[in-house]
Amino acid sequence: MVFRFGRGMFLLLLLAMASLAQQAISVARLEEFIRSSVAQKLPDKEVAAYLASMRLTSKLEDSVIEELQTAGAGPRTVAALTKLADASAKLAVAAPVAPKQAAPRYVEPPPPPADEQEKILKEVQEYALNYAKSLPNFICLQLTRRSVDAHYSPGSKGAWTPADTIQEKLSYFEQQEKYEPISVNGNAMFGKTWESLGGSISRGEFGSLLRDVFEPATDAIIVWDHWGTWDKKLAYVFRYTVLQPHSHYSVDYQKSQRVVPGYHGLVYVEKGPNVILRLTIEPDMPEGFPVQEIHQEVRYGYIGINGNDYLLPLTSSVQSRMGSYGTRNEIEFRRYQKYSADTSIKFDDSEDPPAAEAAKPESNKPVTKP
Numbered sequence: 382m383v384f385r386f387g388r389g390m391f392l393l394l395l396l397a398m399a400s401l402a403q404q405a406i407s408v409a410r411l412e413e414f415i416r417s418s419v420a421q422k423l424p425d426k427e428v429a430a431y432l433a434s435m436r437l438t439s440k441l442e443d444s445v446i447e448e449l450q451t452a453g454a455g456p457r458t459v460a461a462l463t464k465l466a467d468a469s470a471k472l473a474v475a476a477p478v479a480p481k482q483a484a485p486r487y488v489e490p491p492p493p494p495a496d497e498q499e500k501i502l503k504e505v506q507e508y509a510l511n512y513a514k515s516l517p518n519f520i521c522l523q524l525t526r527r528s529v530d531a532h533y534s535p536g537s538k539g540a541w542t543p544a545d546t547i548q549e550k551l552s553y554f555e556q557q558e559k560y561e562p563i564s565v566n567g568n569a570m571f572g573k574t575w576e577s578l579g580g581s582i583s584r585g586e587f588g589s590l591l592r593d594v595f596e597p598a599t600d601a602i603i604v605w606d607h608w609g610t611w612d613k614k615l616a617y618v619f620r621y622t623v624l625q626p627h628s629h630y631s632v633d634y635q636k637s638q639r640v641v642p643g644y645h646g647l648v649y650v651e652k653g654p655n656v657i658l659r660l661t662i663e664p665d666m667p668e669g670f671p672v673q674e675i676h677q678e679v680r681y682g683y684i685g686i687n688g689n690d691y692l693l694p695l696t697s698s699v700q701s702r703m704g705s706y707g708t709r710n711e712i713e714f715r716r717y718q719k720y721s722a723d724t725s726i727k728f729d730d731s732e733d734p735p736a737a738e739a740a741k742p743e744s745n746k747p748v749t750k751p
Contacts, residue, residue, distance in 0.1 A: 405436045406435060406436070407438050408437060408475055411435070411437065411465075415428070415454055415458065416449070418458075419449075419454060428455070428458045429455070429458050429460065432464075439469065440473060441469050442466070442474065446463060446466060492607075493605075501655055505648070505650050505657065509657065510595055513589075517687065517689070517691065518554045518719070519552075519553050520551065520720050521716055522548060522549075523712060526711045527543075527708065528541035528542060528708070529541070533706060533707025541709055545566050547565050548562075552720060553587060589629075590662065591657060593623070594623065600623075600624070605619060606619055606620040611649045612658060614651045614652075616650055617649075617652060619647070621646060621648060625641070625643035627643075628641050628643050628644060629641070630662070630664055634671045638670065638671065642666050646661035646662045647659070656692055659680050660679045660681075661678040676701075677698065677700075680696050681693065693714065697710075
């Protein structure tokens with residue numbers, strides 16, 4: 382097989398050069414042909430025969446012949462190259478090929494000055510602490526798709542299998558969230574409580590997660606991390622740490638075990654408005670607790686309700702591991718509407734888009750200089 386492949390390449394190369402035999406070719410193209418013939422161990426006699434019928438567009442210098450001879454060109458090939466050099470002696474030497482310019486290496490702009498960072502964080506803290514108060518009364522559809530990996534390997538992407546789909550009516554009234562199950566896998570759940578759903582459930586996307594990070598009593602350690610982009614918006618990215626004694630983040634396991642760990646994560650803050658676009662949470666789970674490696678994130682975007690735009694959760698995700706068993710929840714918030722006693726809303730699992738385009742992941746492209 383190797384022989385056939387090599388011979389096939391030999392024939393293709395000779396056919397290609399035969400088509401150029403009566404044409405004038407560049408010295409660079411000639412070099413390419415000779416080096417390819419050496420690499421494929423083409424017969425010296427046949428290569429020399431093809432060179433005899435070629436014409437060059439520029440002068441072939443002796444230094445090029447020496448390099449090709451050093452690279453492995455045979456004696457007949459070298460003799461044919463010498464004749465080409467004599468025939469092209471009166472031609473001009475080709476201009477050197479400019480080397481390809483390497484793509485400029487991206488250098489991240491320096492972080493904002495310390496006093497500016499302090500100002501940004503004060504604005505963000507004020508925003509986070511008043512976030513729940515700033516929201517209107519509304520209802521929406523919370524759609525949760527749960528997946529599992531029965532053989533999850535820590536650090537891997539996982540091989541996720543869909544487990545179930547949950548629909549809930551989420552009412553936000555006077556800064557309080559109320560969850561009413563609608564269906565599980567199409568089976569009606571009217572009259573049931575969300576606690577009866579079982580499995581992995583997350584709450585807090587509408588204010589408590591933000592508030593707990595920036596609450597003064599939490600005493601979170603917040604430092605600059607990097608410039609980022611999210612949903613095509615330039616963002617300050619801060620890293621925060623909440624130590625266990627000040628944490629309010631709780632994890633329950635089968636209603637029998639409960640722990641309140643410390644946690645850390647990233648906060649993406651849109652440059653300019655200084656509003657939060659994305660929040661990640663990674664609890665520092667104690668050894669021995671059944672649930673480990675929790676990663677949660679909430680992504681925010683602007684939604685129009687009753688003629689005004691509000692920054693609201695668009696999507697959320699929670700992933701965790703229990704031994705070798707992995708779980709992943711992917712949540713969408715859809716059909717935001719103003720809350721009223723007689724509001725009607727259609728709840729189903731049709732393939733309509735989320736409330737708004739899901740925020741785009743952080744780009745690998747260079748960040749526009751602030």
